[in-house]
Amino acid sequence: MSGDVHTLGVAALARALQSGRLSSVEATQALLAGTARHAELGTFLVTNEAKAMQQAQAADARRARGEAGPLTGVPLAHKDIFVTDFARTGLPSTAGSKMLAGYQSPFDATVVARLHDAGTVTLGKLNCDEFAMGSANENSAFGPVKNPWDLQRVPGGSSGGSAAAVAARLVPAATGTDTGGSIRQPASFVGVTGIKPTYGVCSRYGMVAFASSLDQAGPMARSAEDCALLLSAMSGFDARDATSAQRPPQDFAAAMHTPRASASAARPLLGLRIGLPKEFFPAALAADVEGAVRGALAELENLGATLVDVSLPRTELSIPVYYIIAPAEASSNLSRFDGVKFGHRAEHYADLMDMYKKSRAQGFGPEVKRRIMIGTYVLSHGYYDAYYVQAQKLRRMIADDFQACFQRCDLIAGPVAPTVAWKLGEQGDDPLQAYLADIFTLPASLAGLPGMSVPAGFGAAGMPVGLQLIGNYFEEGALLHAAHALQQATDHHTRVPSGY
Amino acid sequence: MALTPEDVSRIAHLARLDLSTAEQAQMLVQLNGFFGIVEQMGAVDTRGVEPLYTPLSAVQDVQLRLREDVVSEQVDRAANQRSAPAVENGLFLVPKVIE
Numbered sequence: 001m002s003g004d005v006h007t008l009g010v011a012a013l014a015r016a017l018q019s020g021r022l023s024s025v026e027a028t029q030a031l032l033a034g035t036a037r038h039a040e041l042g043t044f045l046v047t048n049e050a051k052a053m054q055q056a057q058a059a060d061a062r063r064a065r066g067e068a069g070p071l072t073g074v075p076l077a078h079k080d081i082f083v084t085d086f087a088r089t090g091l092p093s094t095a096g097s098k099m100l101a102g103y104q105s106p107f108d109a110t111v112v113a114r115l116h117d118a119g120t121v122t123l124g125k126l127n128c129d130e131f132a133m134g135s136a137n138e139n140s141a142f143g144p145v146k147n148p149w150d151l152q153r154v155p156g157g158s159s160g161g162s163a164a165a166v167a168a169r170l171v172p173a174a175t176g177t178d179t180g181g182s183i184r185q186p187a188s189f190v191g192v193t194g195i196k197p198t199y200g201v202c203s204r205y206g207m208v209a210f211a212s213s214l215d216q217a218g219p220m221a222r223s224a225e226d227c228a229l230l231l232s233a234m235s236g237f238d239a240r241d242a243t244s245a246q247r248p249p250q251d252f253a254a255a256m257h258t259p260r261a262s263a264s265a266a267r268p269l270l271g272l273r274i275g276l277p278k279e280f281f282p283a284a285l286a287a288d289v290e291g292a293v294r295g296a297l298a299e300l301e302n303l304g305a306t307l308v309d310v311s312l313p314r315t316e317l318s319i320p321v322y323y324i325i326a327p328a329e330a331s332s333n334l335s336r337f338d339g340v341k342f343g344h345r346a347e348h349y350a351d352l353m354d355m356y357k358k359s360r361a362q363g364f365g366p367e368v369k370r371r372i373m374i375g376t377y378v379l380s381h382g383y384y385d386a387y388y389v390q391a392q393k394l395r396r397m398i399a400d401d402f403q404a405c406f407q408r409c410d411l412i413a414g415p416v417a418p419t420v421a422w423k424l425g426e427q428g429d430d431p432l433q434a435y436l437a438d439i440f441t442l443p444a445s446l447a448g449l450p451g452m453s454v455p456a457g458f459g460a461a462g463m464p465v466g467l468q469l470i471g472n473y474f475e476e477g478a479l480l481h482a483a484h485a486l487q488q489a490t491d492h493h494t495r496v497p498s499g500y
Numbered sequence: 501m502a503l504t505p506e507d508v509s510r511i512a513h514l515a516r517l518d519l520s521t522a523e524q525a526q527m528l529v530q531l532n533g534f535f536g537i538v539e540q541m542g543a544v545d546t547r548g549v550e551p552l553y554t555p556l557s558a559v560q561d562v563q564l565r566l567r568e569d570v571v572s573e574q575v576d577r578a579a580n581q582r583s584a585p586a587v588e589n590g591l592f593l594v595p596k597v598i599e
Contacts, residue, residue: 086582087579103583104582104583106580198556199554199555199556200556213555239565242564245556246565316540317540317541320537320538323534323538324538331515335516339585340594341581341584341592342584343583344585349595351595352594352597354518355594357513357516357517357518358518360515360517361517364517369527370530370531372515373508373511373517373527374531374534377507386542387538387541389551390544391541392552392553393546393550394544394549395551395552396549396550396551397544397546399558399559400558403558429530430530430533431534432530432533432537435534435537446555447555448554448555449555473556473559
């Protein structure tokens with residue numbers, strides 16, 4: 001049975017474990033062997049076989065005692081933006097930065113702790129853009145991640161290691177985080193399913209902070225069903241996160257399976273109104289992406305959904321608004337890296353100020369420095385109102401635009417990104433190109449709305465294309481329901497890159 | 501309004517980043533490229549619009565929670581200081597600040 005482990009998603013693996021056809025130890029061993037065989041992808045920053053096997057043995061013992069939950073024994077891996085208790089996991093936590101190379105966290109992030117309590121096994125930590133800043137995974141201090149569909153191409157970012165590891169079937173699922181699209185865009189680029197829940201649904205405690213009013217954790221997996229299972233375990237109120245949503249625990253799998261009132265088996269989405277913002281289909285949208293997205297929308301119509309035209313008039317403005325707010329918050333959050341309490345300290349310096357400046361200059365990579373500079377500038381005296389406050393006002397207008405749309409539709413759909421995955425190094429030294437490519441994921445991030453990327457098909461050169469679905473606040477169940485219906489009728493999400 | 505080399509130098513100081521001359525020159529070009537797309541923000545009339553500092557306040561009244569001022573967990577100093585660059589007797593070491 002262990003030879004088949006790579007073909008199993010979360011739900012299938014859980015069933016195999018439950019039936020006794022497979023043990024967690026067997027699954028963990030097989031998956032760790034696979035990650036070692038596919039080091040060319042650059043997905044894993046670190047694994048710890050001995051600690052992973054201990055967790056697998058504990059999961060098998062828990063099952064033998066009759067105390068297993070739905071995810072007990074399922075191996076997965078965490079984006080290295082989540083801190084993992086070093087004593088428990090033997091895994092350092094780096095955020096993809098030289099600044100935190102070798103950092104031994106004294107505690108688990110809440111998301112990690114909850115998945116641990118559920119009995120999952122942590123195989124290792126996954127590569128990501130430094131401090132989650134980037135959309136190609138080329139900003140990691142520990143090297144890029146390759147897209148398993150074409151090793152010349154990027155996997156997207158910042159959760160590029162998570163996305164590529166799931167796409168290459170190295171892991172059944174992985175955690176990711178999304179500040180401006182960092183779950184949805186890489187999911188789209190590698191053809192996996194990812195959901196960024198409503199801001200506040202998953203605890204930010206122990207996620208290395210980038211932009212605190214935007215950061216959200218979520219699962220990346222092979223199907224909406226697998227995402228639902230993981231999200232149920234990851235989410236929920238946490239007193240340690242000041243902005244955690246105070247809501248009762250949710251069973252997203254149950255929400256996903258709940259039929260719509262008017263629906264039939266053939267038309268499960270009957271009555272569902274899907275809004276298409278005209279700004280999400282501009283002339284600049286690549287024809288292959290538009291083709292795949294329109295194909296998925298036609299399938300949703302076949303399943304009973306109605307497509308309605310809507311407008312998000314400030315879509316383009318979301319780029320400067322986001323790239324003011326996120327760097328402002330980042331410059332504040334990253335001020336904690338001062339070479340004193342943790343992280344890199346320069347070897348030579350003249351005095352305390354020089355130590356700060358040299359430690360930070362050596363520890364941070366170019367994109368992180370750029371964002372710290374932008375953030376410091378827009379928060380500085382004389383510029384605060386013109387940039388930061390104006391951006392926060394526009395942010396409210398963007399959020400209000402969504403509420404106007406949701407008067408006329410239940411979900412919003414469109415592309416995740418304007419193109420398929422680009423080639424490694426193609427964007428050169430021009431960070432603006434990557435910022436502009438975030439256009440379709442930023443609006444939902446700014447508004448704090450839940451969003452998904454669901455495989456929609458394939459574009460030029462056989463590269464995957466994602467359909468983005470956006471719901472109103474706390475409507476994750478409706479998103480997962482629609483995505484699941486689509487995946488019952490299509491097989492894009494089951495396609496695997498050759499060689500994996 | 502373009503940034504000048506002096507602006508970049510001043511911001512780098514505020515951000516506590518020791519940037520080389522070459523880094524500053526490249527940063528100047530990149531920041532000015534970025535602020536080129538920011539200017540369109542200024543053209544929008546936002547009079548009377550409340551800033552949205554935390555997203556859920558778009559649709560609901562958000563109050564920051566206060567917790568009871570009680571000891572809720574013990575801190576393991578040795579574990580917390582394990583990744584510090586320089587520690588002695590449980591204290592973080594920094595260069596001499598006061599002569």
